[in-house]
Structures are given as structure tokens and as C-alpha cells.
Amino acid sequence: MEIAVLLKQVPATESMIEISDDGSAIKTEGINWVMNPYDEMAVEEALQIRADTGGTVTVFSLGPEKVAEALRTALAMGADTAVRIDPKGKPLDGLAVAKVLAGELKKGAFDLIVGGHRAVDDDNFQVGPAVAELMSIPHISMVIKQDVADGRIRCTRTIDGGTLVLETTLPALITTQRGLNEPRYASLPGIMKAKKKPIDTRPLSETGTDPGAPMVQILAMRLPPQRKGGRIIEGDRAGDKAVALVKALREEAKVI
Amino acid sequence: MPQGILAVTEQADSALKNISFEVISTGKKLAETTGGPLTAAILGAGVDAMASQAAEYGADRILLADHEGLKDGLADACIQAVAQLVASADPAVVLIGATSLGKDIAARLSARLNAPLAMDCVAVRADGDRIVATRPMYGGKVLADVSLNGSPAIVAIRPRAMEAVAAQGAAGEVETVAVSLDGSTLSLVEKHMETGKIELTEADVVVTGGRGMGGDDFAVVEALAKALGGAVGASRSAVDEGWRPVSDQVGQTGKVVAPNLYIACGVSGAIQHLAGMASSRVVVAINKDPEAPIFSKCDFGIVGDLFDLVPALTAEIEKLKG
Numbered sequence: 226m227e228i229a230v231l232l233k234q235v236p237a238t239e240s241m242i243e244i245s246d247d248g249s250a251i252k253t254e255g256i257n258w259v260m261n262p263y264d265e266m267a268v269e270e271a272l273q274i275r276a277d278t279g280g281t282v283t284v285f286s287l288g289p290e291k292v293a294e295a296l297r298t299a300l301a302m303g304a305d306t307a308v309r310i311d312p313k314g315k316p317l318d319g320l321a322v323a324k325v326l327a328g329e330l331k332k333g334a335f336d337l338i339v340g341g342h343r344a345v346d347d348d349n350f351q352v353g354p355a356v357a358e359l360m361s362i363p364h365i366s367m368v369i370k371q372d373v374a375d376g377r378i379r380c381t382r383t384i385d386g387g388t389l390v391l392e393t394t395l396p397a398l399i400t401t402q403r404g405l406n407e408p409r410y411a412s413l414p415g416i417m418k419a420k421k422k423p424i425d426t427r428p429l430s431e432t433g434t435d436p437g438a439p440m441v442q443i444l445a446m447r448l449p450p451q452r453k454g455g456r457i458i459e460g461d462r463a464g465d466k467a468v469a470l471v472k473a474l475r476e477e478a479k480v481i
Numbered sequence: 482m483p484q485g486i487l488a489v490t491e492q493a494d495s496a497l498k499n500i501s502f503e504v505i506s507t508g509k510k511l512a513e514t515t516g517g518p519l520t521a522a523i524l525g526a527g528v529d530a531m532a533s534q535a536a537e538y539g540a541d542r543i544l545l546a547d548h549e550g551l552k553d554g555l556a557d558a559c560i561q562a563v564a565q566l567v568a569s570a571d572p573a574v575v576l577i578g579a580t581s582l583g584k585d586i587a588a589r590l591s592a593r594l595n596a597p598l599a600m601d602c603v604a605v606r607a608d609g610d611r612i613v614a615t616r617p618m619y620g621g622k623v624l625a626d627v628s629l630n631g632s633p634a635i636v637a638i639r640p641r642a643m644e645a646v647a648a649q650g651a652a653g654e655v656e657t658v659a660v661s662l663d664g665s666t667l668s669l670v671e672k673h674m675e676t677g678k679i680e681l682t683e684a685d686v687v688v689t690g691g692r693g694m695g696g697d698d699f700a701v702v703e704a705l706a707k708a709l710g711g712a713v714g715a716s717r718s719a720v721d722e723g724w725r726p727v728s729d730q731v732g733q734t735g736k737v738v739a740p741n742l743y744i745a746c747g748v749s750g751a752i753q754h755l756a757g758m759a760s761s762r763v764v765v766a767i768n769k770d771p772e773a774p775i776f777s778k779c780d781f782g783i784v785g786d787l788f789d790l791v792p793a794l795t796a797e798i799e800k801l802k803g
Contacts, residue, residue: 320597350584350588354592440631446626449759463793
């Protein structure tokens with residue numbers, strides 16, 4: 226199996242997010258950048274499939290120089306090769322990213338493409354399915370279990386209030402959901418080895434894909450209204466506190 | 482010239498889902514500035530009876546795509562049908578619910594039509610010729626206004642973010658569109674719905690247990706949720722400990738919830754968790770640690786042992802409800 230993994234570098238989820246002075250982006254100083262947690266699951270799943278079926282795992286990411294760190298992490302986990310497409314500062318929306326990735330993926334012969342179901346920065350839920358569409362292959366989102374056999378893949382995916390078991394033909398694209406696996410940590414020898422592996426860096430202008438001008442643009446960002454510290458309900462016993470809380474919820478907040 | 486709005490609906494058990502009414506109502510409101518018509522799209526097998534439901538919320542026109550191949554509501558068949566309905570209605574804006582199916586349809590549709598998409602939006606308006614949508618990013622830590630430049634503008638609406646408002650006097654004209662579905666490679670092997678369980682993202686009340694639960698016995702939290710007619714959630718630590726399934730997780734790497742009432746029991750309030758429940762209307766925190774961060778992000782707090790407080794609260798609510 227030739228497997229491709231799509232990955233993105235994002236601010237760690239424990240990051241405090243602040244908005245830049247012009248209001249159109251976040252402040253990046255002091256942010257700890259990591260591999261998108263759902264993409265870690267994608268790398269892990271690809272490595273597990275490779276262990277069963279043989280083949281290779283190639284990781285793709287689109288972004289500036291810094292993104293190489295996330296690619297190195299994937300190499301240290303065990304991926305075979307890494308490709309970075311450098312946009313050279315060109316702004317890209319979700320669909321533009323999908324166009325560029327699909328363009329590069331078409332140059333290979335991948336049986337399976339794995340990505341996170343969303344990146345925890347822009348929460349777009351778009352790139353995976355859009356890549357599948359642009360490649361005219363089926364996709365299954367939010368997968369928590371998969372089995373590959375005889376040119377087909379069978380997946381359990383989460384839906385609102387339940388799960389579906391779906392089957393489709395390869396080549397296909399799947400996106401990961403929590404519950405699929407526990408991503409491994411890179412081993413020390415893995416990290417040492419990954420340092421020496423080259424990253425295939427491709428400037429966007431040389432890929433042959435013109436993603437066009439972004440159709441979606443961020444006009445302004447703001448922080449949502451913040452809650453102030455809550456009123457602490459006092460009382461001698463649990464029962465007293467419960468009575469006071471129910472009264473407050475009923476008469477002040479009017480939610481019960 | 483594309484004009485008007487296409488509201489794509491979704492159904493379950495032979496009735497339109499709530500999110501469908503939210504989508505139609507959002508379209509109705511948007512059409513006041515963009516102009517109409519507001520067309521509702523209904524797709525499935527044997528769906529003609531649902532047309533009247535869409536009309537009740539003010540759709541001017543209803544397009545039905547009735548096809549046996551849409552019976553299972555599989556993404557690839559639905560995408561083909563929606564693309565054909567878009568071609569038929571030629572709208573300037575496509576609204577769809579950001580459900581698990583709706584997100585798949587929206588993402589592929591944007592690629593198929595080379596059209597801009599704003600996912601999981603909590604507000605949408607017209608600003609001159611362009612559509613501006615508001616969407617949470619960074620797990621809800623940020624709200625962003627984004628402009629969609631291109632046609633049709635695809636806006637996926639977060640469930641429960643918009644109000645469904647019945648509109649009187651609308652007489653939706655119903656039209657059947659013959660859709661052709663081919664090349665579907667996805668097949669349904671099995672469907673499993675958790676019966677009797679209220680979906681976290683759709684619940685009016687969410688009661689969440691965290692590390693303070695100390696184990697997988699969530700009986701006190703479940704009893705409170707039941708008394709309030711709500712759903713049970715879990716913090717990431719409770720899920721990581723294996724006490725609750727991943728599908729119960731509230732937070733930046735779990736579900737974003739927006740109930741009227743959110744009760745966090747034994748949840749310390751990590752930043753990822755706070756992001757996932759920030760849109761709740763009223764937040765109650767119960768924790769034995771008075772320094773827990775959750776107390777700075779709640780409306781009402783009680784310091785104490787949740788195993789005393791939560792049953793006392795349940796008893797009080799049951800008393801109230803008779």
C-alpha cells in the first residue's frame with residue numbers, strides 16, 4: 226500500500242490565543258506549534274497499515290519553513306518520506322490548500338490518503354473531503370476503525386448520535402477521529418534518523434497548480450464574550466446549597 | 482445570474498431535523514437583504530410528505546430530490562443530488578447544516594463548484610454584494626468574520642446557533658427534480674444509533690463529569706442529566722482514563738456544545754474544555770477545589786464534594802418537576 230498522510234502544524238491546544246493588532250490574525254509570538262492532533266492519528270494509522278501490508282508512508286504539508294518540524298516529527302514516528310509545499314507567503318483558503326495538495330497527490334500513485342477530520346486551528350472540516358473530490362475518489366470522514374483488504378476499505382465512522390460502518394473501494398481518502406488510535410511517541414533513534422532524512426521541498430510556483438486568489442478571507446477576529454468569575458453559592462450543607470442553586474437557576478437565570 | 486438562497490435540509494426518521502428548520506429560518510432572514518427566492522431542498526427516498534414542514538418555516542419554493550439511492554443518506558449520493566439541486570435553483574447562497582453529513586456535503590460541494598465555503602457558522606449576513614459569516618476558530622477561543630467571494634457562497638450553519646422560527650402565510654410551491662446518481666462507491670454495511678441518548682450538541686442541558694468523578698461510575702451525573710432532560714458529557718481526562726466514550730468528550734478536541742444550561746461536575750476547567758463549552762448560556766461549576774479555573778468561567782459555582790452536591794441537586798430538581 227502506498228499511503229499519503231496530510232498534515233498541518235497548528236498552535237498546541239493549551240495555547241492562549243490572542244489577536245493581532247490589525248484584528249485579522251492571531252499573535253504568533255510565544256505559541257508552541259505542534260502537529261495537529263488528528264493528523265498525529267493519521268500518521269499513526271498509516272504506520273499501522275504499513276506494518277500489515279507493507280508499502281510506504283509519505284507525509285505532505287503545506288506551509289512555511291517552520292512546518293518542517295511537524296514533518297520531522299512524522300518522520301521520527303516512522304514515515305518514509307516528507308514533502309513540504311512552500312506557499313512563499315501566498316495566502317490560501319481551505320479550498321486552495323486542497324487544490325495544491327490534490328495536485329501533488331496526483332503525481333503519486335497512492336492507494337490511501339489519510340488526514341485529520343479537522344485542524345484544531347481553523348476548524349474547517351474541509352481539506353480532506355475537498356481533496357477527495359478534486360481527485361475524484363471516495364472519502365469517509367471521522368473514522369474510528371478501519372480494515373483494508375482486497376482493494377477495499379471498511380470503516381466505522383462517527384455520526385451525530387451514532388456510528389456507521391461504510392465500505393468503499395481504494396484509492397480512497399479517510400479522515401481520523403478520536404478513538405481511532407493512540408499515536409506513538411517518536412523513539413530516540415527515530416528522532417536521530419529523522420534529522421538526517423531530507424524533506425522534499427517544493428515551491429508552490431513550481432507545482433503546476435494555480436490555486437487562484439482565496440475566495441474566503443478573514444475580515445476580523447475577536448475573542449468571544451468572556452464570562453466573569455461566577456457567584457459562589459454558599460450554604461452549610463449540600464442540601465442547602467442545592468436549594469439555593471435551583472432557586473438561582475429558576476428565578477435569576479430562568480433556565481429550569 | 483445566480484440569485485436567492487438554497488436551504489439544504491436533512492431528515493431523520495421521516496421528519497426534517499431541527500437543524501433543517503434553523504437553516505430555512507436563517508435563509509428567510511438572509512433573504513430580507515439578499516432578496517429571494519428562498520428555496521428549500523429536500524433529498525431522500527419517499528420524502529414528499531416533508532415538503533409541508535419546510536413550507537411552515539417560510540420556504541418560497543421547495544425542491545424535492547426523491548431517489549431510492551438517497552435512502553441511506555450516504556455522503557456521495559447526497560453530494561451528487563445537492564449539486565444537481567444547486568444547478569437547478571442557481572442560488573447565490575447555499576445554506577446547509579454543519580452536521581456530520583452536512584459538513585461532508587459542504588466540503589465536497591465547495592470543491593466541485595469551485596465555490597467559497599464557511600464551515601460551522603454561528604451567524605451570517607449580507608454586506609452589499611458579499612456574504613459575511615461568523616465562525617468560531619481555535620476550538621471556540623476566537624470568533625472570525627469571513628467574507629465569501631464567489632458564487633454560490635456556501636455557508637454551513639452550526640446546529641443550535643440559529644433560531645428556527647415558523648413563518649406564517651408562506652405557500653411553498655413544490656417541484657420535483659429528477660436527479661441521476663451514478664458512480665456511487667460507498668456502501669452502508671451497518672448503522673448503529675445510540676437509542677434514548679440525547680446528542681450532546683443538540684441538548685438543552687449538558688451535565689459533564691471530569692476527573693473529580695474518580696472512576697467510571699457516572700451514576701450521579703447521569704441521574705442529574707435525566708432529571709433535567711439533558712445529555713451527559715465528559716472532560717478529556719475522564720475520556721483518557723477510559724471512564725467514558727470518546728463521543729462524550731466536550732472540548733477543543735471533542736465536541737463543542739452550546740446548551741442553555743451546562744453543569745460541570747468535578748471538571749477543573751482546562752483551556753481546551755472551556756473553549757468547548759463557552760457558548761453555553763448558563764454555566765454551573767461544582768468542584769471541591771475552590772481554586773479550580775472553572776470557577777472563573779462559570780455563572781454559578783458550588784465548592785464541595787460532587788458526590789454530596791449532585792444527588793442533592795437531582796433531588797431538588799425532581800421535587801420541582803413533581
